[in-house]
Amino acid sequence: MNTKIYLDELVSKYETKDFIKDDPIQFPHRYNDLYDVEIAAFLASVFAYGKREIFISKLNILFDKMDNKPFEFVKNFDISNHILDDFSYRFSVGIDLVQIILILKNLYLSGESLGSLFEYGWNINKSIKGMLQVVVDYFYSRVDLPVTKGFYHLLPDPSKNSACKRLNMFLRWMVRGGAVDLGRWTFIDKSELLIPMDVHVARVSRKLELLNRSQNDYKAVLELTKNLKQFDSYDPVKYDFAMFGFGVNS
Numbered sequence: 001m002n003t004k005i006y007l008d009e010l011v012s013k014y015e016t017k018d019f020i021k022d023d024p025i026q027f028p029h030r031y032n033d034l035y036d037v038e039i040a041a042f043l044a045s046v047f048a049y050g051k052r053e054i055f056i057s058k059l060n061i062l063f064d065k066m067d068n069k070p071f072e073f074v075k076n077f078d079i080s081n082h083i084l085d086d087f088s089y090r091f092s093v094g095i096d097l098v099q100i101i102l103i104l105k106n107l108y109l110s111g112e113s114l115g116s117l118f119e120y121g122w123n124i125n126k127s128i129k130g131m132l133q134v135v136v137d138y139f140y141s142r143v144d145l146p147v148t149k150g151f152y153h154l155l156p157d158p159s160k161n162s163a164c165k166r167l168n169m170f171l172r173w174m175v176r177g178g179a180v181d182l183g184r185w186t187f188i189d190k191s192e193l194l195i196p197m198d199v200h201v202a203r204v205s206r207k208l209e210l211l212n213r214s215q216n217d218y219k220a221v222l223e224l225t226k227n228l229k230q231f232d233s234y235d236p237v238k239y240d241f242a243m244f245g246f247g248v249n250s
Helices: 003-014 017-022 034-048 052-065 070-076 094-107 116-124 128-140 148-155 165-174 199-207 218-227 236-249
Strands: none
Touching: 017 052, 017 165, 034 052, 034 070, 034 116, 034 165, 070 094, 094 116, 094 128, 116 128, 116 165, 128 165, 148 165, 165 236, 199 218, 199 236, 218 236
């Protein structure tokens, strides 16, 4: 079968509301207020690695700790209440999450937001990698707690040629609309987005002969996104759903 036809069929099958309930995007879908959506999406995306059922379980614990009010929790967070101290997931421990929450608190209390931070990075660079570098540098430069390597795993450095899968997934959520994605940010066109690439997406892409590069890095993300743009230059990252569907069907 023609690859484009096959992938388009997979997108149609999996980009449906039914996809949401088993995906980390379920967390920002709980909210309507933009700040709640941004914060919920950001936290859900940075912890979205490893086995899906495990990190979703951990995220449910986290959102319960926040009383399912992410913006209110962030703006009122006090390090002295220790509510996040016992939270851990794989490489990351409580202090790593506490540091992220404190940086978010200072960002929002300053009158800015994740949306304005990402938009600032975009306006400076007009590139996804450049924008992500601005955002990651913002977080790195504000670390004042003894965080572990888990903090830096949650927010990988684009300058080290990282694929930045979870940050690109967060952007997909916030920029694209449709049955699944949130479509709340309009300062970037969805044609500019990069495919969120992890080991699974890379493996599927090579099977479909859409990726030749052997390393799963930023250059591979560019190669795959360029090839997907041949199928849909206006919305190449919709094929993230196809990659998921291919894995389910194969």
